[in-house]
Amino acid sequence: MNQSSLSIAREVAFDAFTAVMENKRKPEQVLNEMYALHGQKISRLDKAFIKEILYGSFRWYSKIYWILQNTSKRNLDDSSPEIRAALILGTYQIYYMDRVPDRAAVNESVEYVRKKGQAKACTFVNGILRQIGRRAEYFPKPDKKTKAKEYLALQFAHPLWLVDRWLKRFRFERMELMLAANNQPPSFSIRINSLKSSLAESADLQETLLREEKITSERRPLRSSLRLMKSPQLAESKLFQDGYFTVQDEASQLIGYLVAPEADQKIADACAGPGGKLSHIYELGLEKITLYAVEKDHGQYLRAQETLDRLGLKKLNWVHEDFMAWNSEEKLDKILLDAPCSGLGVLRRHPEGKWSKNVQLVDSMATQQWAMIQHALKQLKVGGELIYSVCSFETEETESHLLRLKETMSDTIEVISPVSRLPDYYKKYVTHEQLFAVYAGNQDDMDGFGAFIVRLKKPIA
Numbered sequence: 001m002n003q004s005s006l007s008i009a010r011e012v013a014f015d016a017f018t019a020v021m022e023n024k025r026k027p028e029q030v031l032n033e034m035y036a037l038h039g040q041k042i043s044r045l046d047k048a049f050i051k052e053i054l055y056g057s058f059r060w061y062s063k064i065y066w067i068l069q070n071t072s073k074r075n076l077d078d079s080s081p082e083i084r085a086a087l088i089l090g091t092y093q094i095y096y097m098d099r100v101p102d103r104a105a106v107n108e109s110v111e112y113v114r115k116k117g118q119a120k121a122c123t124f125v126n127g128i129l130r131q132i133g134r135r136a137e138y139f140p141k142p143d144k145k146t147k148a149k150e151y152l153a154l155q156f157a158h159p160l161w162l163v164d165r166w167l168k169r170f171r172f173e174r175m176e177l178m179l180a181a182n183n184q185p186p187s188f189s190i191r192i193n194s195l196k197s198s199l200a201e202s203a204d205l206q207e208t209l210l211r212e213e214k215i216t217s218e219r220r221p222l223r224s225s226l227r228l229m230k231s232p233q234l235a236e237s238k239l240f241q242d243g244y245f246t247v248q249d250e251a252s253q254l255i256g257y258l259v260a261p262e263a264d265q266k267i268a269d270a271c272a273g274p275g276g277k278l279s280h281i282y283e284l285g286l287e288k289i290t291l292y293a294v295e296k297d298h299g300q301y302l303r304a305q306e307t308l309d310r311l312g313l314k315k316l317n318w319v320h321e322d323f324m325a326w327n328s329e330e331k332l333d334k335i336l337l338d339a340p341c342s343g344l345g346v347l348r349r350h351p352e353g354k355w356s357k358n359v360q361l362v363d364s365m366a367t368q369q370w371a372m373i374q375h376a377l378k379q380l381k382v383g384g385e386l387i388y389s390v391c392s393f394e395t396e397e398t399e400s401h402l403l404r405l406k407e408t409m410s411d412t413i414e415v416i417s418p419v420s421r422l423p424d425y426y427k428k429y430v431t432h433e434q435l436f437a438v439y440a441g442n443q444d445d446m447d448g449f450g451a452f453i454v455r456l457k458k459p460i461a
Contacts, residue, residue, distance in 0.1 A: 006111040008038060009046040010089075013054045014112050017085045020058070020352050027054065027352055044233065057092045058351035059183045063157040064091045070139040071131055074124075082116040083125060090129045102133040148172055156180060161359055162344070169395070174441075181441035186349045188228045189220070191248040191276075193311050194283050199223045205244060213237055221425035224280075225250050243311040248276040249349075251438045251446040255338065255389045256280035258436065258451055260421050261289045265333035268292040270323040270376060273300025275307030277338055277389075282313045291315075292332075296322040324375055331381035339369045341390035341397050345440065345448020366396040373401060377413070380456045385416065389451035393439050398450030402435055405454055412460060416453040 012034045019030045031050070035042055042050075057064065068087050069076055076084055090109035093100045106129040110122050142150035152172075153163040156179035167175055197205050202219065206226065209215045216229040226245070234240045234247070255277050261267055261284050269278045272293035282291055293308075293316055295301040301320050308316065319326060323337075342362045347353055369390070376386050390397050405413055418436045419427050429438050436451040 006108050006115055007046075008041055009049050010053075010108045011112060011115070012038070012042065012046075013050045014082070014085045014089055014109075016050070016054055017057060017089060018081045021061075021085075021355065022081045024356055027058075053089050053092055053097070055185070055351055056096055057089050058355070060092060060096065060157045061088065061355055062159070063154060064088050064095070066154060067091060067095075067132065067139065068128065072128055079121070080116075080118060082118060083113055083121050086110070086112050086125050087128060090125070091132050094129065094133050106130055106133060152176070152179060156183060157354075158182070159354055162354070162357075165359065170439075178439065178441035181445075182347045182351070182354075184348055186249070186447070187445050188231050189248060189250050189253075190217075190226050190228060190245040191224050191253050191280060192226065192245050193243055193279075194224065195286075196242075196312065197244050202226065205239070208239060213239065220250060222250055222253060222423060225253055241310065246276065246279060246307060246311060248280070249447045250444065251449040252276055252391075253280060254422060254426055254436070255336070255387070255449075255451060256284055257421050257423070258389070258418050258453060259284070259334060259336050259387050261285035261291075261334070263288040264290075266290045266292075266328075266330065267334045268294055268328065268332055268336070268379065270294050270335055270337045270372065271339060273297055273304045275304035277336060278304060278316075279308055279311050279313055281336065282308070282316060283311075287315055290317070292317045292319055292328070294319040294321060294323045294326055296320070324372065328379045332379050332384055333381065334385045334387065335376045335379055336387045336389070337372055337376050338389045339365075339372055339397075341365050341369065341392040342394055343391055344394055345390075345392045345438070345450070347440070347448075349447065362394050362396055365392075366394075366400065369397060370401060370404070373405070377409075377454075377456060378460050382456055382458055385453055385455045387451065387453050389436075389449065391447060391449055393437055393448045393450050398437065398452070399433060399435055402433060402452045402454075412456065412458055413454045414457055416455050418451065418453055421453075 016027060016030045016034060019025045020027050065088065068091060086109040090105050093105035094102050106126060109129055110126045113121050113125050141154055144151045149160065149163045149167050152175055153160045158179050170178065192199060192202055192205060206217050209217055213232060215232055217226045220227055232240065239245060259281050261281055267281060267289055269281060272278045272295040278293050285291065293304060295304055342357060342365050343350060343353055344357065373388060380386065406415065415434050417430065417434045419430050429436055431437055434452060438446050438449040440448045
């Protein structure tokens with residue numbers, strides 16, 4: 001066997017896994033660089049295959065590693081990153097991809113290690129993966145009743161600290177649903193650009209998607225949303241490139257309705273990149289609002305501009321600056337603070353996050369969010385509103401901020417119920433504390449989210 005037997009698709013997937021897990025890089029960024037490097041050598045089918053084994057290995061990483069560690073006589077922590085990548089992605093293909101022959105998964109994993117200059121490890125990798133392929137051994141799992149968190153962490157491949165944290169809030173049965181949902185590929189939702197295609201005529205857009213791009217879709221209770229039965233090739237989609245729709249999860253789309261822009265209002269999106277919620281506010285405002293897009297990250301700033309340009313939305317004010325350093329020249333009617341957060345509500349979309357995040361991150365994000373909330377309130381006019389949201393349902397990042405506002409600023413702010421602004425179907429996600437809370441594994445297959453609205457009753461000194 002020679003190096004030519006290693007496919008480009010598997011080599012890219014293995015290299016990407018190593019870059020993400022060892023160097024903490026974002027998988028989307030790594031893949032884009034690799035696709036640009038290889039050009040037309042990577043086909044559409046290759047990309048689908050790469051995505052499946054890469055993201056699947058992220059989802060099931062800890063369970064696969066446990067299987068490997070029980071199979072191997074040596075400590076895999078002492079192996080090189082490339083050897084671990086070959087073993088993990090090879091095992092994922094054997095266990096979770098029925099259409100991939102075990103022989104191909106084993107042989108190409110071995111050839112990857114050889115190509116990385118570690119030929120001495122080929123026998124080891126070959127032996128472990130062939131043993132895995134025989135599925136001859138059973139390794140006892142932690143007891144479901146006496147060691148519930150250990151069982152859940154292993155069975156559903158989540159870090160123990162996160163399972164322990166959630167198990168203090170949710171019942172065991174609920175946890176099984178949440179963790180299982182996190183390990184499913186996310187649904188593909190789009191938002192119709194209402195300035196180009198009337199929401200009342202969404203059936204026409206569905207027909208065009210089916211006729212021209214062979215994509216079946218279903219309507220959702222949210223009029224602006226369609227759920228696609230498969231992911232479109234956005235670079236080749238004329239409807240997407242012409243701005244008739246943009247990609248946005250249903251829960252994220254609901255935030256625009258919480259902002260509820262009205263004519264002549266001055267509104268700021270404090271963290272505008274990559275432009276999903278920003279463009280929705282623009283659409284709902286029907287070009288009758290003054291909209292400020294504030295974003296400090298250069299990449300996100302450019303992505304937001306690209307999104308708005310593609311959708312044909314031109315009339316807004318760009319501010320390439322850190323929101324904490326920005327002071328509006330005039331007091332604002334509304335501020336959307338879609339704050340930086342732990343991202344623990346979107347682990348099904350970013351499964352690599354399970355292995356790079358920790359409890360300290362939640363605390364750090366909560367501290368940063370509180371500072372941003374305070375700064376945002378100072379930019380509002382009396383009667384102005386702060387709409388706060390995060391793609392997380394952690395208590396510190398959601399309920400605790402709302403409780404703290406009530407306790408420390410009750411004479412300055414009032415809490416506004418999101419119920420009056422949400423379509424009837426989604427009002428069930430509002431708690432008694434007036435928090436819009438969407439947890440993982442919800443019945444509508446939406447991302448996890450938390451949001452609330454407060455109104456300023458008097459100026460802040």
